[in-house]
Amino acid sequence: MIPPDWITSLYEAARTMPVPKVLRPPAVGGRDSAVLVLFGEGEEGPDVLLIQRNTGLRRHSGQPAFPGGAIDPADSGALECALREAEEETGAVRAGVHVLGSLPELYIHRTGFRVTPVMGWWHTPSEVRPVDVGEVASVARVPIAELADPANRLRTRHPDGSTGPAFRVQGMLVWGFTAGILSQLLVLGGWERPWPAGGADELLDVLTLVGADGDRTTP
Numbered sequence: 042m043i044p045p046d047w048i049t050s051l052y053e054a055a056r057t058m059p060v061p062k063v064l065r066p067p068a069v070g071g072r073d074s075a076v077l078v079l080f081g082e083g084e085e086g087p088d089v090l091l092i093q094r095n096t097g098l099r100r101h102s103g104q105p106a107f108p109g110g111a112i113d114p115a116d117s118g119a120l121e122c123a124l125r126e127a128e129e130e131t132g133a134v135r136a137g138v139h140v141l142g143s144l145p146e147l148y149i150h151r152t153g154f155r156v157t158p159v160m161g162w163w164h165t166p167s168e169v170r171p172v173d174v175g176e177v178a179s180v181a182r183v184p185i186a187e188l189a190d191p192a193n194r195l196r197t198r199h200p201d202g203s204t205g206p207a208f209r210v211q212g213m214l215v216w217g218f219t220a221g222i223l224s225q226l227l228v229l230g231g232w233e234r235p236w237p238a239g240g241a242d243e244l245l246d247v248l249t250l251v252g253a254d255g256d257r258t259t260p
Contacts, residue, residue: 042164052141052160054229066148071155075119076109077127081163085184093179093213105215119157131180132172137165181211189232198246
């Protein structure tokens with residue numbers, strides 16, 4: 042099935058988007074991983090698939106994220122990994138996904154992961170739910186309209202003093218790495234709406250969300 046023009050245009054813009062210096066991978070080192078940025082069409086228009094990770098995990102505890110994980114030796118590469126992880130975590134059947142391609146590789150310094158986002162079009166959506174219940178607490182198809190609504194947007198302050206975008210949607214607070222990608226895609230897709238005068242009216246400190254140990258502040 043041919044993807045709609047809006048997502049092919051989004052992919053063409055996103056696959057060449059500049060990578061901020063803080064997210065640029067080093068020349069060597071890091072563990073290869075991939076996430077699936079999966080768009081579909083729901084009752085409220087375009088949406089994107091997100092998961093909420095369980096609390097108590099060693100990494101990314103309690104955080105919303107794109108389905109994904111480390112590339113296994115049996116995977117042919119990032120695309121295979123992203124589809125496999127999405128199916129294992131959410132039940133999203135890979136046969137219903139048209140893969141447009143990879144986006145620029147990103148690096149998460151606190152965990153040492155090299156992350157390749159893979160963009161997909163969900164031409165035949167399947168039922169999704171937490172399949173890997175040890176890792177995933179919930180799964181949601183989040184309408185783009187909710188992400189773009191200024192009433193659902195805020196900023197978070199990170200332990201290093203920097204700030205980043207965040208979203209309150211579907212009972213989740215989406216922040217960090219995932220929120221950064223979503224914020225960029227909203228701009229590239231032409232979905233971003235003006236914030237109230239003066240910018241974000243709310244700034245949350247990440248340490249109040251995840252505790253002072255810092256291990257859970259990675260996206």
